[in-house]
Amino acid sequence: MDLMMRERQLARLRYYKERLEMTYKDISEKSGVPESTVKKVLTGATKNPRPRTFYEIEEALGIKHVLEEIAAESPNLRMQYGYGETDGSSALDTIDYERANDGELTLDDYYALPDDRRVELIDGVFYDMASPTSTHQMIIASLLRQIGNYIDKNKGKCVTFVSPMDVQLDRDKKTMLEPDLFVVCDRDKITEHFIFGAPDFIIEVVSPSSRLNDYVLKLWKYANSGVREYWIIDYKKDLVRTFYFDAEDMDPVDYTLKDDIPVRIYDGKLTLNLSGIQTD
Structure with a gap:
């Protein structure tokens, strides 16, 4: 194998x-x-x-x-593992399925897609991205404001970004991601059109179609690419699962949206709270 x-x-x-x-x-x-x-x-x-x-x-x-x-609820799973048919609207309908299934897609294929196609390229495979919900956007807006205010107040060197912003995570031609929110502290990684290398801190907000990637595939990618901290926000479960890859013990620590959650790349001096977000 x-x-x-x-x-x-x-x-x-x-x-x-x-x-x-x-x-x-x-x-x-x-x-x-x-x-x-x-x-x-x-x-x-x-x-x-x-x-x-x-x-x-x-x-x-x-x-x-x-x-x-779960095939019915996850277009990504249908396309990745062959359950069900696409309707012609997927980005995968515009490319060579044999190359896609073999993980042979590259940035050339990524940049050749129509402008209205939103996908992520992970190890040579395309994954369609669903449009965000209003709750998703409110969560990202709140976190962006809290993190940005902390950086500005402390005259920090780190920069916050939100999707859509390309991240060439592995610095190769087979992976290009669009994390929901991320922080980059090494400004040499920032180019005009994309981030070249791993961000320090990434947050993904789960949707039904992204669940597999956020919990498993991206977790593995981030842990092995130099990302220092990763949060998965699963607001329908009132769950924030946090990983700090710099620690010897990389087991996740779980919180609710109402908790004050420490950002460990800042040694816990910054805490984030989503108690004001209505998720019902």
Whole structure:
């Protein structure tokens, strides 16, 4: 199994584990795979797991059932894994499916898209971006104001950005992202049209079509590209999941929207609060 295919399989397994709220122990008991092995596979510690182990974990998670259940709500999942047909409106309908499925798309394909197509390019694959909701925009506007005020007050060197702003995360030709909100402290990474390299702090606000990417694929990308801190705001669940990749223990810390949430790249001196956002 090549590296790209293995990472895609792992991304799927991690997403279903998160969706079903199953522990490593739960998966072990249903699959018969030792709990320590399940954990090593899903965290990526085991670099070349046996195909049989993948199959047994997939069976324990009920992969086929879950795929059918969420295919209707996630256009990205339909396009990425072949569930259902597109209606001709997707960015993927304008490109070579064989190259897309093989992860061979590049920035040349990205820049060749029509101006009204909003996608992200991740490891040679396009992912359509849904239009943001009003709640999504209110969350981003509030956070942008709070972070910007702190930087201005302290005469900081960091700069805040919001989507649409391209981020060439890996400095290669196979990934270009548009995080919802991010902070860049190294101004040498800032060019006129895109950010060249990893931001210090990224926030993504979850939508139904972005859930898989925000919780799994982007988490993996950000953790391995030099991003220092990553927040996932899942406002329908009243959840803010935070990751601080500079720490030895990179386990997530969860908060609600009403909490004062410390920004750890600023040693907690800046806290963000979304209690004023109406999410119902």
